Amino acid sequence: MNKVKIYLDMCAIQRPLDTPEQLRILLEAEAVLGILSVCERGEVDLISSEALIYENEQNPSLIRREYASAVLEQASITVQVTADVEERAKYLSLYGIKPLDALHLASAEKGEADYFCTCDDRLMRQARRVPGLAVRVVTPVEFIQELEKWL
Secondary structure, X not given: OOOEEEEEOHXXXXXXXXXXXXXXXXXXXXXXXXXXXXHHOOOEEEEXXXXXXXXXXXXXXXXHHHHHHHHHOOOOEEEOOOHHHHHHHHHHHXXXXXXXXXXXXXXXXXXXXXXXXXXXXXXXXXXXXXXXXXXXXXXXXXXXXXXXXXX
């Protein structure tokens, strides 16, 4: 059986660094740390992209940039932003998805991710409305629940 592939968007990657003011943030942070742990053990493949690297470079917080860079270095593949990825992102943005988020989704599809993991409720709602999306959009907690079926 092929390994499960996951693409974490930047808000999911950064979730463990967020202040746990709500139970949801705490649960998602722990779930992301669990996801990263199974990726480090080689049980799940982490997918990165040029879009993630670009977004990380824009972060004014050195600590957050360094943390995300360390996470992205664990990726088994890094998807390049090619013309076909850009075209797919343009199509996805027709569903109200912000351009950079659309680029992340298109990159996840190009990298043949099984799951696209985000903590962004708006992005999740919009992405789940896209017909024929080739990746399953989940929260970190949902992914952990799904992962139990695979491992």
